[in-house]
Amino acid sequence: MNVSLKKVITQLRENKQYFSTPCYVYSIEDVANNYKKLKGDLGTSLIYSLKANSCLDLILRCGHIFEDGVEIASIGELNLLPRGQVFRYINNPSADKKFLRSAVSSNSVLVVDNLSQLGLIKEVQVKRSINPLVLRLNHSILDKFGVIPGRVRSDHFGLSWGDALAALDICKKNHLTVAGFHIFRGSYSFIKLANITAQAALHITKSFESALGYPIAFVNLGGGIESHWQNQKFEFSRYRSLLSEFPSYIQIAHESGRAIMETAGYFVTKVRYVKWINKTQYGICDGGMAQNFLLAKTEQTFRRLQEPIIVRKGIVVDSGDTANCGYLVGTSCNRDDVIGKVMGKEIEPEDLAIFCNCGAYNASYTLAHFLRLPPAKSYLME
Known part of the structure; x- marks a missing residue:
């Protein structure tokens, strides 16, 4: 029995008058420890995925812990957090103009899922200053730049390679700065595919910089990390060594919700x-x-x-x-x-x-x- 479970049992016994069931009990200490440990193992920035747990009291208490920002997937989540509490990345394939405007006004970074969204962003740009954009790439693009072992479930998220190149061209013509890209293989995929994903991302980085004519600053390699990643056979030191091959001016990031919150x-x-x-x-x-x-x-x-x-x-x-x-x-x-x-x-x-x-x-x-x-x-x- 772990320490936090013992504390939960003690609290339920000694302070039962304060608890109303059914309920969730969250350990702030476990959240902090999980975040710190995972970030250290990865050796990169670590973005918290808010959809994993959007309990407002918990997020407010942990705002200082999520020092690299949070990923927002809905306008409801965006409105949940007080402005200035934590930095936000907005990532939703169905985000409409209202959502995008709210995201821009909150100084968030937009993650572009499709060319239609990019068209809306161009309209918003006329009236507002926009942070450099992140282009979300469909994970099928990884097959173009490396051999992927086994079968990976297809999904509808992000841009195809053709649309990604078109998006880069649109951004150049409309003076929209591209910070970099986000690519993600899916839940529970990290242990199996992390090294191959990083190798492919190195090639994608070169292609982006060649198309844009300037260096990118940000690469998000996604998550897919299990809650008990510490018990998995994965050589994090080898992975960190591979990530060191990215240019030093690029901020490498991962994101996680499950690995940070589940055991807490x-x-x-x-x-x-x-x-x-x-x-x-x-x-x-x-x-x-x-x-x-x-x-x-x-x-x-x-x-x-x-x-x-x-x-x-x-x-x-x-x-x-x-x-x-x-x-x-x-x-x-x-x-x-x-x-x-x-x-x-x-x-x-x-x-x-x-x-x-x-x-x-x-x-x-x-x-x-x-x-x-x-x-x-x-x-x-x-």
């Missing part, structure tokens, strides 16, 4: 009732998929439910000799609202179930409109 968050729900059906016990909780959609695992072909820590009257319940298997279910009246599995112990009313690794996407990816069920509260832990 916990989801806590209380068992209201217990019943048995065909020798299987069910704990009916006050929180479920309406407050933490990812725990229900409905998007996986084979559902591997997480087993939570069960706390009873402030004490962790250990597994016993019983072969009992039970399930924790939520309140949404949906048969898929099964959020956890309990092995070797019986569940009792008033038990607390603590789910680990819930700091990234668990809250931000959850829709709570069905039955007008209340969202989970959030608490910060120093």
